[in-house]
Amino acid sequence: MDLLTRIRCITRPLDAVAKNAGADRAAVALIIHDSEDLDALFVRRVANASDPWSGQIAFPRGRFEHQDNSIIDTAIRETREETGIDLLSKGRLVGALDEVRPINKSNLVVTPLVALVRDKPAMRPSPEIEEAF
Secondary structure (H helix, E strand, C coil): CCHHHHHHHHHHHHHHCCCCCCCCCCEEEEEEEEECCCCCCCCCECCCCCCCCCEEEEEEEEECCCCCCHHHHHHHHHHHHHCCHHHHEEEEEEEEEEEECCCCCCCCCCEEEEECCCCCCCCCCCCCCEEEE
């Protein structure tokens, strides 16, 4: 079974989460490079006393904003802003994992979206990202 088929077996279709939007919503992008080693992209956030996610290792992520039409748009926008990776041209979103609520922000609902990239994309981390690996 190829990677795409395996991912589709454990995720929900994107149309099932496309309408999930609102001020209490956020998205993360689990970006997988289908290689011999099966790489995933992580970022380390810059240490900042006013940021509840300060210094954490995470996936590219962010809150839904008024210009986003869906939580999918949020994941695409935030990934581009934080890493310089355009998921629409460098890969594709293939599904969503179960939504979660962070311990430190229980009113926030986070939708994890899974994306596959063809090649390891060049990254341009934003000032809020200390490191991307």
